[in-house]
Amino acid sequence: MGRQLLLEHIAVPGIETFEVYRxxxxxxxxxxxxxxxxxxxxxxxxxxxxxxxxxxxxxxxGMKWSFLDRKSDKPRYLVCNADESEPGTFKxxxxxxxxxxxxxxGMITSSYALGAKTSYIYIRGEYMYVLQILEKxxxxxxxxxxxxxxxxxxxxxxxxxVHPGAGAYICGEETALLxxxxxxxxxxxxxxxxxxIAGLYASPTVVNNVETIAAVVPIVNLGGDEYAKVGVGKxxxxxxxxxSGHINKPGVYEIxxxxxxxxxxxxxxxxxxIWKGRKLKAVVAGGSSxxxxxxxLILKTAKGEPRLMTYESLADGGFTSGTMxxxxxxxxxxETTCIVRNLWTFARFYHHESCGQCSPCREGTGWMEKVLxxxxxxxxxxxxxxxxxxxxxxxxxxxxxxxGDAAAWPVASAIRHFREEFEYHVKYPEKVxxxxxxxxxxxxxxxxxxxx
Amino acid sequence: MAKVTIDxxxxxxxDGTTILNAARQLGGASVPPAMCYYSSLKGSGGKxxxxxxxxxQGSSKDPRPIPKLVASCSTPVADGMVVQNLTSPExxxxxxxxxxxxxxxxxxDCPVCDQAGECDLQNLAYEHGASTTRYEEExxxxxxxxxxxxxxxxMTRCILCYRCTMVANQLTDNRxxxxxxxxxxxxxxxxxxxxVDNDFSGNMIDVCPVGALTDKTFRxxxxxxxxxxxxxHRSCTKCSGKTxxxxxxxxxxxVTARKxxxxxxxxxxxxxxxxxHKNAADWTIEGPRHIDRHSVIAQNHYEKTxxxxxxxxxxxxxxxxxxxxxxxxxxxxx
Ligand SMILES: Cc1cc2nc3c(=O)[nH]c(=O)nc-3n(C[C@H](O)[C@H](O)[C@H](O)COP(=O)(O)O)c2cc1C
Ligand code: SF4
Ligand code: SF4
Ligand code: FES
Numbered sequence: 001m002g003r004q005l006l007l008e009h010i011a012v013p014g015i016e017t018f019e020v021y022r023x024x025x026x027x028x029x030x031x032x033x034x035x036x037x038x039x040x041x042x043x044x045x046x047x048x049x050x051x052x053x054x055x056x057x058x059x060x061x062g063m064k065w066s067f068l069d070r071k072s073d074k075p076r077y078l079v080c081n082a083d084e085s086e087p088g089t090f091k092x093x094x095x096x097x098x099x100x101x102x103x104x105x106g107m108i109t110s111s112y113a114l115g116a117k118t119s120y121i122y123i124r125g126e127y128m129y130v131l132q133i134l135e136k137x138x139x140x141x142x143x144x145x146x147x148x149x150x151x152x153x154x155x156x157x158x159x160x161x162v163h164p165g166a167g168a169y170i171c172g173e174e175t176a177l178l179x180x181x182x183x184x185x186x187x188x189x190x191x192x193x194x195x196x197i198a199g200l201y202a203s204p205t206v207v208n209n210v211e212t213i214a215a216v217v218p219i220v221n222l223g224g225d226e227y228a229k230v231g232v233g234k235x236x237x238x239x240x241x242x243x244s245g246h247i248n249k250p251g252v253y254e255i256x257x258x259x260x261x262x263x264x265x266x267x268x269x270x271x272x273x274i275w276k277g278r279k280l281k282a283v284v285a286g287g288s289s290x291x292x293x294x295x296x297l298i299l300k301t302a303k304g305e306p307r308l309m310t311y312e313s314l315a316d317g318g319f320t321s322g323t324m325x326x327x328x329x330x331x332x333x334x335e336t337t338c339i340v341r342n343l344w345t346f347a348r349f350y351h352h353e354s355c356g357q358c359s360p361c362r363e364g365t366g367w368m369e370k371v372l373x374x375x376x377x378x379x380x381x382x383x384x385x386x387x388x389x390x391x392x393x394x395x396x397x398x399x400x401x402x403x404g405d406a407a408a409w410p411v412a413s414a415i416r417h418f419r420e421e422f423e424y425h426v427k428y429p430e431k432v433x434x435x436x437x438x439x440x441x442x443x444x445x446x447x448x449x450x451x452x
Numbered sequence: 453m454a455k456v457t458i459d460x461x462x463x464x465x466x467d468g469t470t471i472l473n474a475a476r477q478l479g480g481a482s483v484p485p486a487m488c489y490y491s492s493l494k495g496s497g498g499k500x501x502x503x504x505x506x507x508x509q510g511s512s513k514d515p516r517p518i519p520k521l522v523a524s525c526s527t528p529v530a531d532g533m534v535v536q537n538l539t540s541p542e543x544x545x546x547x548x549x550x551x552x553x554x555x556x557x558x559x560x561d562c563p564v565c566d567q568a569g570e571c572d573l574q575n576l577a578y579e580h581g582a583s584t585t586r587y588e589e590e591x592x593x594x595x596x597x598x599x600x601x602x603x604x605x606x607m608t609r610c611i612l613c614y615r616c617t618m619v620a621n622q623l624t625d626n627r628x629x630x631x632x633x634x635x636x637x638x639x640x641x642x643x644x645x646x647x648v649d650n651d652f653s654g655n656m657i658d659v660c661p662v663g664a665l666t667d668k669t670f671r672x673x674x675x676x677x678x679x680x681x682x683x684x685h686r687s688c689t690k691c692s693g694k695t696x697x698x699x700x701x702x703x704x705x706x707v708t709a710r711k712x713x714x715x716x717x718x719x720x721x722x723x724x725x726x727x728x729h730k731n732a733a734d735w736t737i738e739g740p741r742h743i744d745r746h747s748v749i750a751q752n753h754y755e756k757t758x759x760x761x762x763x764x765x766x767x768x769x770x771x772x773x774x775x776x777x778x779x780x781x782x783x784x785x786x
Binding site: 168352353356365398400 | 504526557631638
């Protein structure tokens with residue numbers, strides 16, 4: 001195993017309690033920051049660490065913090081995005097459930113850096129039991145003097161609240177989240193203005209993912225430069241990967257950035273290889289929104305170099321032959337998977353979750369879902385395949401928020417890499433009538449399946 | 453002040469003006485269409501995406517183009533910005549896509565729709581849409597609902613521009629009207645069909661760009677192009693009293709607020725003027741209303757078409773559809 005900066009103590013019995021967490025060195029970053037550093041020094045450390053947002057877009061966290069409008073006379077807010085709803089992603093839940101104080105600690109240290117006096121954790125409504133775990137942790141932190149008035153006897157005070165969503169994926173988009181937190185319908189806002197200027201209650205706000213905020217703890221403890229030594233290039237530190245699908249050991253893994261994808265899939269320390277001795281067919285590497293890649297392109301880039309678990313390496317080749325690290329939802333598919341069926345499932349999700357504000361996404365997601373439903377059930381025509389490509393193209397880039405892109409990319413990439421399989425569905429409608437068609441007889445493409 | 457170039461024509465506008473409003477100051481063919489933006493409703497715009505344009509140069513300070521198309525109704529200009537509307541094939545292609553999206557679930561029941569003839573979606577589809585559909589799936593439908601005793605909501609026709617909800621929020625007190633549900637299941641609703649009963653609620657009908665909200669006191673009385681629009685006023689304690697009477701002989705069939713050339717009402721009217729004075733004697737009639745729009749109600753007659761120009765225009769569009777850049781129109785000069 002590589003270095004564990006977040007989950008090091010996850011197996012310690014009772015780590016969810018304040019007592020044990022504190023005994024294992026917890027809340028050291030709060031003491032260090034509040035007693036020995038100015039808020040700007042903390043921000044400086046986060047900048048030096050090279051930490052990039054773990055919610056999907058990978059935007060440098062330190063830079064986002066430095067955009068926060070510090071001249072405004074309005075209060076500043078830190079909002080933690082714990083809406084985690086991207087299919088294939090479940091790392092934030094694992095972290096919050098097992099080691100809730102890590103997030104609470106990260107929230108306190110980060111709020112201090114940003115000058116926030118009130119901060120929120122916006123958690124998806126389906127995680128109600130996790131909300132209770134967090135609220136218990138927050139109560140313990142208040143009791144121990146790490147939250148509330150004059151934390152650790154300094155003049156810094158902070159109140160922390162957990163707020164549940166009501167079951168909409170779109171409320172994970174940061175501006176929809178802020179609308180929802182304000183008690184409104186969760187429609188994404190038009191940008192600009194960005195949250196750093198006018199976010200929650202039109203005040204300067206930083207929205208960060210759970211894992212991003214948790215990573216601030218080791219960054220402050222070790223120092224930004226030390227943290228930056230883990231990982232490669234512009235992908236620093238460790239990353240939580242939610243591994244699911246046809247692998248022997250699904251679960252959440254903390255990896256050092258730069259781990260080869262092949263090692264991650266086949267090593268017994270991580271996924272432990274493809275289940276039932278089957279062959280790898282395809283991987284969705286960063287949550288349902290990112291382009292799907294066939295086995296040969298996920299293990300090696302188009303140039304033949306080994307693909308690494310970093311922002312840059314996964315994106316190598318752009319959308320022609322690459323993908324994205326995204327939120328780290330790593331979905332592995334074996335040779336029996338039907339790509340069309342998988343895509344239809346994704347399309348159904350985006351259709352269901354579109355907020356409906358802008359026409360291309362509201363109408364286009366439903367259209368794609370219906371066409372995919374037909375193809376998968378043996379009622380497709382050859383012209384439907386190009387129609388899907390065209391509808392996806394007309395959505396992409398033309399919407400208010402990136403959900404439109406997130407719905408379009410899987411369609412475009414599945415057809416780009418697995419067109420033969422769509423054609424097969426049109427040509428042999430009888431053979432695909434059984435939903436388990438490729439389990440009975442795996443689809444053999446003229447391209448080779450990779451066996452390692 | 454900021455200097456912007458839109459489709460090759462330069463104009464100077466106040467800082468903070470949106471691209472759409474800069475184009476409107478310029479006037480002419482380069483004004484992008486707008487289905488959701490409404491200048492007198494705060495927060496409107498950004499949703500329908502028909503006003504997308506290309507920013508080929510961000511500003512003179514930062515000349516890089518904006519990588520994605522932007523909604524012209526909600527993007528402010530910058531000094532030295534270069535905008536392409538009709539001159540960008542990418543824009544026309546995207547707009548065609550948006551029109552198609554707006555139409556796939558639309559019932560296309562124009563023959564029985566009261567809005568026909570003064571419908572922004574008809575005009576838009578006529579100008580930017582394709583004449584055939586690629587959509588073979590089942591269309592979404594809703595039940596018709598009454599919003600109060602004067603307004604009919606035909607949700608199946610709605611394009612979710614949110615304008616009516618903004619009227620409800622901004623013009624009337626006591627908000628009981630909004631959007632329920634999500635995605636293509638979203639619907640405009642008064643909460644559990646509660647009647648919207650308010651002095652200014654009728655303005656929802658005027659802001660609706662399609663036939664989703666219609667005036668029940670006018671429903672099915674006449675095709676709009678068989679009526680004569682007359683500017684009229686009366687002294688009213690609640691609103692300006694400036695309206696348009698839609699008349700057949702001496703009978704007032706409908707009263708609406710006055711819309712400008714972009715279909716926008718600048719002076720909203722009260723329900724009393726709209727519903728309770730369907731008697732020509734109650735009004736001072738100023739004269740025929742000039743409807744400065746391209747739909748069939750304009751000046752109460754169909755436009756005479758110059759067939760030669762039409763043929764040239766069609767050839768020009770065919771060239772474009774073959775994937776070539778749009779050739780210059782007849783009256784365009786380089
Ligand atoms: C449709 C949609 C859903 C999203 N869902 C989440 C989510 O569940 N959790 C999350 O952290 N970020 C989500 N994001 C990304 C957020 O908008 C935002 O970029 C992120 O919270 C920023 O945090 P980071 O910089 O720490 O990554 C979503 C974005 C979109 C467009
Ligand atoms: S892209 Fe989809 S989810 Fe995002 S604002 Fe538009 S309709 Fe809503
Ligand atoms: S009912 Fe009309 S005004 Fe209201 S959202 Fe629908 S189209 Fe717009
Ligand atoms: S008018 Fe600009 S998006 Fe609708």
